[in-house]
Amino acid sequence: xxxxxxxxxxxxxxxxxxxxAGVPIMHQPLRLEIPAGTRLLQLFERLGIPDDEVxxxxxxxxxxxxxxxxxxxxxxxxxxPVGGGATEHSVCGII
Amino acid sequence: MDKILRxxxxxxxxxxxxxxxxxxxxxxxxxxxxxxxxxxxxLCHPLGPENKLVIAPGLLxxxxxxxxxxxxxxxxxxxxxxxxxxxxxxxxxxxxxRLSIAAIVIEGQAPPHALWNLLIAKNKAELLPAKNLRKKxxxxxxxxxxxxxxxxxxxxxxxxxxxCLLSAASVAVTDLENRPTRHxxxxxxxxxxxxxxxxxxxxxxxxxxxPAIKNVEAFRQAAKTFADALRRHPIxxxxxxxxxxxxxxNVINESGGLPTxxxxxxxxxxxxxxxxxxxxxxxxxxxxxxxHACHRGCVIRCSRIYMDKNKKYLTKGPEYETVWANGPNCGxxxxxxxxxxxxxxxxxxxDSIEMGAALGVLMQSGFLRFGDGKGAIKLMxxxxxxxxxxxxxxxxxxxxxxxxxxxxxxxxxKRQALPAYDPRAIKGIGVTYATSPMGADHTAGYSITAxxxxxxxxxxxxxxxxQVELSRNLQIATAAIDSTGLxxxxxFPVLDDPAAFQAIYQMxxxxxGLSLGPDNITSLGKAVLxxxxxxxxxxxxxxxxxxxxxxxxxxxxxxxxxxxxxAARDLDSVFNF
Numbered sequence: 053x054x055x056x057x058x059x060x061x062x063x064x065x066x067x068x069x070x071x072x073a074g075v076p077i078m079h080q081p082l083r084l085e086i087p088a089g090t091r092l093l094q095l096f097e098r099l100g101i102p103d104d105e106v107x108x109x110x111x112x113x114x115x116x117x118x119x120x121x122x123x124x125x126x127x128x129x130x131x132x133p134v135g136g137g138a139t140e141h142s143v144c145g146i147i
Numbered sequence: 148m149d150k151i152l153r154x155x156x157x158x159x160x161x162x163x164x165x166x167x168x169x170x171x172x173x174x175x176x177x178x179x180x181x182x183x184x185x186x187x188x189x190l191c192h193p194l195g196p197e198n199k200l201v202i203a204p205g206l207l208x209x210x211x212x213x214x215x216x217x218x219x220x221x222x223x224x225x226x227x228x229x230x231x232x233x234x235x236x237x238x239x240x241x242x243x244x245r246l247s248i249a250a251i252v253i254e255g256q257a258p259p260h261a262l263w264n265l266l267i268a269k270n271k272a273e274l275l276p277a278k279n280l281r282k283k284x285x286x287x288x289x290x291x292x293x294x295x296x297x298x299x300x301x302x303x304x305x306x307x308x309x310x311c312l313l314s315a316a317s318v319a320v321t322d323l324e325n326r327p328t329r330h331x332x333x334x335x336x337x338x339x340x341x342x343x344x345x346x347x348x349x350x351x352x353x354x355x356x357x358p359a360i361k362n363v364e365a366f367r368q369a370a371k372t373f374a375d376a377l378r379r380h381p382i383x384x385x386x387x388x389x390x391x392x393x394x395x396x397n398v399i400n401e402s403g404g405l406p407t408x409x410x411x412x413x414x415x416x417x418x419x420x421x422x423x424x425x426x427x428x429x430x431x432x433x434x435x436x437x438x439h440a441c442h443r444g445c446v447i448r449c450s451r452i453y454m455d456k457n458k459k460y461l462t463k464g465p466e467y468e469t470v471w472a473n474g475p476n477c478g479x480x481x482x483x484x485x486x487x488x489x490x491x492x493x494x495x496x497x498d499s500i501e502m503g504a505a506l507g508v509l510m511q512s513g514f515l516r517f518g519d520g521k522g523a524i525k526l527m528x529x530x531x532x533x534x535x536x537x538x539x540x541x542x543x544x545x546x547x548x549x550x551x552x553x554x555x556x557x558x559x560x561k562r563q564a565l566p567a568y569d570p571r572a573i574k575g576i577g578v579t580y581a582t583s584p585m586g587a588d589h590t591a592g593y594s595i596t597a598x599x600x601x602x603x604x605x606x607x608x609x610x611x612x613x614q615v616e617l618s619r620n621l622q623i624a625t626a627a628i629d630s631t632g633l634x635x636x637x638x639f640p641v642l643d644d645p646a647a648f649q650a651i652y653q654m655x656x657x658x659x660g661l662s663l664g665p666d667n668i669t670s671l672g673k674a675v676l677x678x679x680x681x682x683x684x685x686x687x688x689x690x691x692x693x694x695x696x697x698x699x700x701x702x703x704x705x706x707x708x709x710x711x712x713x714a715a716r717d718l719d720s721v722f723n724f
Contacts, residue, residue, distance in 0.1 A: 066397050067390060067424055077428060079419045107381070108601065113403035113414070113572075113706050114609070129401035133381035
């Protein structure tokens with residue numbers, strides 16, 4: 053039996069999402085112990101954030117999709133939909 | 148809008164004339180740039196009698212079109228030496244449109260030390276002596292003028308910086324509370340107004356009718372569709388009304404593209420202390436206003452009202468660009484300091500981006516310590532506000548400040564300071580900074596949409612691929628939007644929602660009885676850019692001016708440790724359309 057490894061990640065929740073950390077605004081990141089192999093999607097679940105409330109997640113300053121597998125020491129910043137809408141449409145479509 | 152108001156300051160004569168054929172059907176930036184291109188000698192001195200200050204509402208101004216209160220101001224820029232259009236919100240554009248004025252053209256030059264007010268009302272336009280306003284701040288100027296003309300008119304004014312002819316001087320426009328908080332900030336247009344000898348323009352539209360609409364029902368339908376699209380979109384419907392433009396501080400900081408301490412890093416350790424979320428907390432705790440419109444008929448309402456610690460009015464909610472330039476860019480982490488600077492800039496009449504960038508360069512020189520908010524306030528109040536030699540240096544912008552203080556690390560293109568996004572971490576905006584005829588300008592082709600916010604598709608901000616096309620398309624679309632009088636923020640739903648884009652030309656068609664389609668909008672944008680680039684070429688600009696300062700190509704920016712690497716030949720292909 054291999055013992056399940058845990059990793060440490062640092063998470064910041066922005067705008068209306070701060071409420072899932074129990075604060076109105078976050079100045080310091082949460083330090084979380086999570087199982088190795090955890091995906092961003094599972095991190096949202098663990099924090100109790102409904103899927104439709106997440107728009108963008110940065111990991112170490114780079115935008116990552118929900119399938120991204122977290123690594124030891126990752127810094128995660130999660131934003132609600134303050135960004136754009138339809139991804140299938142593009143500016144090139146109007147010009 | 149079928150009239151041009153010509154104001155000749157050499158003879159102090161004012162003439163209302165029918166709009167000449169070559170200017171018919173244009174508004175906003177399309178009109179200011181056309182008049183500057185046709186009437187201003189490209190090699191003239193920007194502060195000389197040959198330059199002209201052009202002030203124009205947009206095609207939809209004065210109607211019930213949502214978010215249609217932008218005012219365009221144009222001239223040859225004292226800062227860049229090229230053509231300039233800078234626009235502002237506030238109440239003036241709608242009133243000018245109701246008075247049927249397509250543009251005010253201020254030309255010639257008053258004798259030295261003469262100062263005038265221009266009063267525009269229904270069936271009346273005249274110049275009146277303004278000696279009592281000499282060197283008065285914008286707030287005092289409005290207070291004095293309001294005693295005579297009331298609070299229901301619009302005031303377009305300059306502060307001491309404009310009178311001192313400083314290259315970072317702005318043109319102020321009053322908001323719905325009759326405060327001088329909305330500024331055409333970029334490019335030193337306040338100095339052009341000052342050089343003409345004009346202190347204030349009073350726009351009184353009492354008794355003037357709303358602009359005629361050819362097809363009222365079609366207009367109403369399109370305006371409703373447009374308002375619905377603005378309310379539906381997450382940025383214009385939720386993000387901007389809740390947190391204001393400063394919602395961006397945390398987003399851009401997370402992306403690693405928030406220029407910190409004069410563009411030496413892409414993340415600021417205290418970003419959350421100056422963020423839109425924190426600003427909202429402060430505003431609400433002190434009884435300010437957290438969601439506020441800068442003009443009638445705005446459904447986004449991204450503006451706010453900021454109180455000081457004693458719950459007394461201090462300034463508007465500082466915008467993201469102001470917060471960045473005078474916060475992270477200077478190592479300052481105190482929103483109250485930034486708000487105090489914002490108030491000073493509005494009062495003295497200065498571009499808050501250019502001034503924050505100048506402070507960052509000054510701090511780099513060691514004359515002032517990074518993070519010294521008190522020192523920054525003192526410099527603005529006692530030096531720039533009073534026009535001392537040191538104040539004149541700073542008030543001439545980042546390039547002059549860098550030259551005088553011997554700094555090599557100066558973030559400017561065409562002598563205009565870069566705004567709040569580092570081009571090494573967000574490469575699309577670097578293409579816009581480098582190539583826009585305006586000098587470094589984020590609004591000219593706001594690639595942050597697709598690079599960071601996921602509006603209008605997605606283009607990876609860290610890679611070169613797709614950036615030139617993104618910037619090109621946005622620069623074309625923006626030149627068109629800037630001509631309608633619509634606020635640029637309508638671009639968010641327009642990029643994502645075909646119905647919103649359609650509604651824009653449907654509103655224009657319904658108002659003027661036209662049958663424009665998407666191709667006409669694109670053609671308009673291209674025509675404006677071609678006109679502006681042609682003026683700059685005749686003013687001496689070459690492809691080598693469409694470049695970022697070299698340090699962006701040689702100094703990697705943490706945390707991504709990347710440089711700006713869009714090739715020169717690709718930059719030179721931006722306007723191949």
